[in-house]
Amino acid sequence: MKLDTLCVHGASFSEETGAVSVPIYQSVTFKHPSLGQSTGFDYSRMQNPTRLALEKTIATLECGAEGFAYSSGMAAISNILELFNPGDHIIASTDLYGGIIRYFRTISEKNGLSFSYINTADLDALNLAITKKTKALFIETPTNPMMDITDIEAVSRIAKKHNLILIVDNTFLSPYFQQPLKIGADIVVHSASKYLAGHNDTLAGLAVLKDVGLAEKLRFIYKTIGGCLAPLDSWLVLRGIKTLALRMLRQEENAMKIALFLSSHKRVKKLYYAGLPTHPGFEIMQKQTTGFGGMISFEVDTATAAANVLSRIKIIAFAESLGGVESLMTYPSVQTHGDIPESERNARGINDRLLRLSVGVEDIEDLIADLDRALL
Numbered sequence: 001m002k003l004d005t006l007c008v009h010g011a012s013f014s015e016e017t018g019a020v021s022v023p024i025y026q027s028v029t030f031k032h033p034s035l036g037q038s039t040g041f042d043y044s045r046m047q048n049p050t051r052l053a054l055e056k057t058i059a060t061l062e063c064g065a066e067g068f069a070y071s072s073g074m075a076a077i078s079n080i081l082e083l084f085n086p087g088d089h090i091i092a093s094t095d096l097y098g099g100i101i102r103y104f105r106t107i108s109e110k111n112g113l114s115f116s117y118i119n120t121a122d123l124d125a126l127n128l129a130i131t132k133k134t135k136a137l138f139i140e141t142p143t144n145p146m147m148d149i150t151d152i153e154a155v156s157r158i159a160k161k162h163n164l165i166l167i168v169d170n171t172f173l174s175p176y177f178q179q180p181l182k183i184g185a186d187i188v189v190h191s192a193s194k195y196l197a198g199h200n201d202t203l204a205g206l207a208v209l210k211d212v213g214l215a216e217k218l219r220f221i222y223k224t225i226g227g228c229l230a231p232l233d234s235w236l237v238l239r240g241i242k243t244l245a246l247r248m249l250r251q252e253e254n255a256m257k258i259a260l261f262l263s264s265h266k267r268v269k270k271l272y273y274a275g276l277p278t279h280p281g282f283e284i285m286q287k288q289t290t291g292f293g294g295m296i297s298f299e300v301d302t303a304t305a306a307a308n309v310l311s312r313i314k315i316i317a318f319a320e321s322l323g324g325v326e327s328l329m330t331y332p333s334v335q336t337h338g339d340i341p342e343s344e345r346n347a348r349g350i351n352d353r354l355l356r357l358s359v360g361v362e363d364i365e366d367l368i369a370d371l372d373r374a375l376l
């Protein structure tokens with residue numbers, strides 16, 4: 001079955017009433033048929049039928065063995081980090097969503113994990129960063145917000161050689177454009193609050209694992225810690241996924257036109273969109289993805305110009321988050337990456353002139369007119 005069809009129909013689901021939409025099983029607990037027997041559902045922190053339909057759907061879309069649905073992307077990441085033990089070392093992409101770096105630095109380090117941050121596009125640097133204690137690689141591609149691209153297959157060869165678990169945050173492209181497990185990753189994680197749910201109305205996280213043994217370990221952590229996704233929110237993510245293909249294609253089409261508009265605008269000094277041949281990761285993108293996505297970052301000439309854009313946009317909302325049908329503009333240095341020290345932010349290009357645009361599905365002429373007015 002093709003991806004577009006899988007998005008609409010999800011994993012196979014049978015319901016005795018014939019309901020086409022997966023019912024919302026708003027139940028905390030489930031009756032046992034008799035002592036020692038279970039319907040397969042006992043208590044909703046462990047299993048819930050609506051959530052299971054979502055977990056099977058995301059496992060199918062990501063070509064993995066098992067899916068896990070969480071109350072947020074960060075809940076998914078925190079559960080995954082519990083697979084590791086004090087003393088373990090993890091190598092991560094330098095440019096990651098700021099909340100993940102905050103988690104690593106304030107929670108994981110306190111729990112005895114250590115981290116090295118490198119440009120994971122640089123395979124020599126990656127080889128050099130591996131120590132006897134290294135257990136995993138954590139990458140985003142494209143990264144948030146600088147759109148750095150990592151060659152997943154090349155990195156996975158290094159990971160296999162050193163017996164490391166390769167974790168890929170696939171939030172920016174979704175399985176519609178990129179399926180990391182098919183090209184060597186072991187775990188895929190999503191902020192499903194973004195493209196998968198797709199409507200800026202649901203907070204959710206998803207993880208998919210390729211290896212059944214590792215999935216069993218994560219299932220134990222899942223039921224023990226909690227952080228599971230509620231039945232209604234599971235249904236909202238499932239409903240969002242039904243239109244994932246349509247939205248991804250439209251958002252990408254709009255993003256490409258906006259990137260071309262911005263590339264020739266006098267106020268725009270730097271443009272980061274992995275769909276343009278001038279982007280350093282363009283060739284790798286062509287090899288490992290089927291699309292470039294709807295995320296663009298760009299630098300304007302002054303901090304005042306950036307502030308003006310944020311106050312002048314009318315259709316595009318000045319708001320955190322990304323991936324939904326509504327276009328959103330974010331100011332990474334203050335919002336998503338506000339907790340990263342300023343010198344580190346500036347070294348990564350996350351300065352007070354950088355804006356990040358999540359392109360929605362609105363009419364392209366309206367979006368360009370909005371940007372044109374705001375960039376005056």
Ligand SMILES: Cc1ncc(COP(=O)(O)O)c(C=O)c1O
Pocket residue numbers: 072073074075097099100140144169171172190191192193203204205321
């Ligand atoms: C790439 C990426 N991963 C993970 C997260 C965390 O997800 P959530 O906000 O759903 O907890 C975000 C949030 O913005 C993100 O952009």
